[in-house]
Amino acid sequence: xxxxxxxxxxxxxxxxxxxxxxxxxxxxxxxxxxxxxxxxxxxxxxxxxxxxxxxxxxxxxxxxxxxxxxxxxxxxxxxxxxxxxxxxxxxxxxxxxxxxxxxxxxxxxxxxxxxxxxxxxxxxxxxxxxxxxxxxxxxxxxxxxxxxxxxxxxxxxxxxxxxxxxxxxxxxxxxxxxxxxxxxxxxxxxxxxxxxxxxxxxxxxxxxxxxxxxxxxxxxxxxxxxxxxxxxxxxxxxxxxxxxxxxxxxxxxxxxxxxxxxxxxxxxxxxxxxxxxxxxxxxxxxxxxxxxxxxxxxxxxxxxxxxxxxxxxxxxxxxxxxxxxxxxxxxxxxxxxxxxxxxxxx
Ligand SMILES: [Zn+2]
Ligand SMILES: [Zn+2]
Numbered sequence: 001x002x003x004x005x006x007x008x009x010x011x012x013x014x015x016x017x018x019x020x021x022x023x024x025x026x027x028x029x030x031x032x033x034x035x036x037x038x039x040x041x042x043x044x045x046x047x048x049x050x051x052x053x054x055x056x057x058x059x060x061x062x063x064x065x066x067x068x069x070x071x072x073x074x075x076x077x078x079x080x081x082x083x084x085x086x087x088x089x090x091x092x093x094x095x096x097x098x099x100x101x102x103x104x105x106x107x108x109x110x111x112x113x114x115x116x117x118x119x120x121x122x123x124x125x126x127x128x129x130x131x132x133x134x135x136x137x138x139x140x141x142x143x144x145x146x147x148x149x150x151x152x153x154x155x156x157x158x159x160x161x162x163x164x165x166x167x168x169x170x171x172x173x174x175x176x177x178x179x180x181x182x183x184x185x186x187x188x189x190x191x192x193x194x195x196x197x198x199x200x201x202x203x204x205x206x207x208x209x210x211x212x213x214x215x216x217x218x219x220x221x222x223x224x225x226x227x228x229x230x231x232x233x234x235x236x237x238x239x240x241x242x243x244x245x246x247x248x249x250x251x252x253x254x255x256x257x258x259x260x261x262x263x264x265x266x267x268x269x270x271x272x273x274x275x276x277x278x279x280x281x282x283x284x285x286x287x288x289x290x291x292x293x294x295x296x297x298x299x300x301x302x303x304x305x306x307x308x309x310x311x312x313x314x315x316x317x318x319x320x321x322x323x324x325x326x327x328x329x330x331x332x333x334x335x336x337x338x339x340x341x342x343x344x345x346x
Contacts, residue, residue: 002027002034002072008061008133009326011050018050018327025135028074033086033140035095037346038152040131041065042329043160048272049126056127064124065159066097066131067152087140096144097131098159099123116296134346144302147310157187157316157341162305165192167297168270172243176200181234181241181260184248185212187341191314192247193219198313206230211339231259240265249273263287270294318343
């Protein structure tokens with residue numbers, strides 16, 4: 001049965017308050033499914049969306065790290081009335097909702113497996129309503145299959161934090177035995193350490209918080225460094241890192257990451273922020289540094305992240321909460337007080 005309303009975490013206006021509210025649930029249309037949500041993680045990108053001066057739609061349901069089960073389907077494209085499957089999904093299937101809601105399917109990026117760069121993409125919790133709700137009506141083409149064996153709260157952070165961390169490491173293109181410095185030990189960083197070790201890399205973890213560095217050590221980081229002077233310390237201890245991945249939106253972290261690199265090293269930025277950063281041109285040129293942005297990963301990357309989690313690699317450190325605690329949790333997140341990932345049980 002399709003409920004008439006659901007509880008949801010709603011951004012009321014650009015830079016407005018984040019509130020728990022009752023919102024109407026529509027019948028799933030063509031190519032859409034109704035998902036009974038089980039869990040959804042809270043991501044810094046939710047705060048990024050909440051900080052924007054303009055938004056494509058308000059009020060907006062936030063959330064792009066959702067796990068749930070298909071409760072009802074609309075009509076599939078070209079299907080006859082009563083069709084039970086939409087884009088291969090049927091009632092009872094377990095699905096993951098990420099930041100990527102839909103793409104055009106026809107541009108050069110969609111056609112070569114890099115649909116995350118589609119200029120016509122829609123995004124859950126940004127251009128379309130997201131997953132922080134008991135029920136969500138969502139387009140089905142880019143939903144992911146989630147193994148039944150993974151508990152919902154453990155699987156939720158993989159949909160953004162896990163996917164982004166793994167995608168950034170793959171973007172760095174390192175070989176086993178090479179070194180990587182990871183800047184930012186939040187939701188992404190603590191998963192990135194585990195993937196980096198799985199890929200056979202030497203790992204340095206960098207953060208401002210001693211409790212987050214402690215967690216990094218317990219996850220097997222070879223070095224855990226305070227963010228001030230991390231660049232100089234890595235030059236001294238390792239002769240620089242082959243790659244540095246910045247998992248926060250901090251311009252200061254990007255500068256330290258740049259300083260931490262070996263000659264011909266790669267700087268990857270993957271945290272969102274409206275800030276600008278400044279880097280030295282001379283060093284970029286004379287040291288042959290590559291600077292790249294990394295956004296999510298390929299579809300195969302997320303499937304691999306789910307597979308790895310089943311084998312015990314890339315386990316998110318989670319704290320679970322009820323939906324009505326979300327506004328307060330976002331404040332804690334803004335202050336950097338959450339260790340690992342906060343996940344909401346729906
Ligand atoms: Zn995210
Ligand atoms: Zn496209």
